[in-house]
Amino acid sequence: AQSVTQLDSQVPVFEEAPVELRCNYSSSVSVYLFWYVQYPNQGLQLLLKYLSGSTLVKGINGFEAEFNKSQTSFHLRKPSVHISDTAEYFCAVSFNQAGTALIFGKGTTLSVSS
Amino acid sequence: NAGVTQTPKFRVLKTGQSMTLLCAQDMNHEYMYWYRQDPGMGLRLIHYSVGEGTTAKGEVPDGYNVSRLKKQNFLLGLESAAPSQTSVYFCASSWKYEQYFGPGTRLTVT
Numbered sequence: 032a033q034s035v036t037q038l039d040s041q042v043p044v045f046e047e048a049p050v051e052l053r054c055n056y057s058s059s060v061s062v063y064l065f066w067y068v069q070y071p072n073q074g075l076q077l078l079l080k081y082l083s084g085s086t087l088v089k090g091i092n093g094f095e096a097e098f099n100k101s102q103t104s105f106h107l108r109k110p111s112v113h114i115s116d117t118a119e120y121f122c123a124v125s126f127n128q129a130g131t132a133l134i135f136g137k138g139t140t141l142s143v144s145s
Numbered sequence: 146n147a148g149v150t151q152t153p154k155f156r157v158l159k160t161g162q163s164m165t166l167l168c169a170q171d172m173n174h175e176y177m178y179w180y181r182q183d184p185g186m187g188l189r190l191i192h193y194s195v196g197e198g199t200t201a202k203g204e205v206p207d208g209y210n211v212s213r214l215k216k217q218n219f220l221l222g223l224e225s226a227a228p229s230q231t232s233v234y235f236c237a238s239s240w241k242y243e244q245y246f247g248p249g250t251r252l253t254v255t
Contacts, residue, residue: 040185063242074235075188075246082242121187129241130176130195132203135187 033058037122037136044143046114052107052139054122064105065123065133066096075121081105082127092116117143146171149247151236157253158226166221166250168236176239177219178203179211181232182249188235194219226254 038053056062063082067075079090086098096107105122119140123133152167168177175196180188190203192211200211208230210222219238223230231254237244 035187065243067246074248075237077243077245080243125242130239132178132190132193133188133237133244135180135189137185137187 033062033124033126033134035122035124035134035136037120037139039139040137041140041142044112044141046143046145047111049110050108050112050116050141052120052122052141054105054107054136056103056105056122056124058103058124061127062124063127064096064098065125066090066094066105066107067121067123068092069119069121069138071118078107078120112141112143114143114145116141148172149236149238149245151234151247151250153250154248155251157255158223159255160226160228162226163222163224164226164252165223166234166236166252168219168221168238168247169217170219170236170238170245171217172238172240172245173216174238174240174245175216177213178237178239178244179209179219179221180235180237181205182235183232191221191234226252228254230254 034057036055065080066078081098089095122136125131149170178193179191194213197216212220234250236247
């Protein structure tokens with residue numbers, strides 16, 4: 032069975048500081064990996080995804096993530112955050128088969144203050 | 146394109162009442178999903194569909210039923226609502242791997 036662990040439930044940072052949101056997964060088969068962002072009272076928006084190829088994936092809003100197969104991790108990073116990045120971030124995995132459902136982590140709340 | 150839409154956006158039910166949540170997508174996607182989101186729990190899969198006329202159970206299906214009579218619509222029903230079903234419900238659709246989410250329905254059962 033697959034599972035996803037987001038290691039930090041809350042991450043407070045100051046504006047313009049770098050941030051890393053950590054995600055580890057468990058699976059006996061190959062997976063696809065995703066990061067979604069949820070702004071307050073909104074739905075989920077895809078930040079980035081890893082399906083295959085380069086292990087460094089760039090997404091929207093200056094975010095990037097690195098797939099590390101040996102450590103079964105998919106950490107999300109941004110070199111300089113803005114107030115507007117305040118949101119909840121979800122890491123998710125799925126089997127590498129079209130149409131399979133996502134398994135989500137419990138989320139990390141990123142709070143950016145000035 | 147409207148993408149994925151959900152109706153209604155908010156609803157308050159009394160214990161034992163029934164209701165149906167509607168999800169519609171205009172992207173001609175084969176796959177559709179219903180999730181619920183609870184604080185500190187992330188999103189959990191309730192039911193999903195791999196095509197018109199087919200449905201399957203997810204991680205937390207008890208107390209819910211679904212139907213996919215038309216490719217573009219995926220309905221989630223609560224036959225007898227319970228306070229434990231107070232949650233935010235998200236519908237999603239996908240063509241292959243990337244899922245597109247609706248804005249959610251916030252349901253409160255008193």
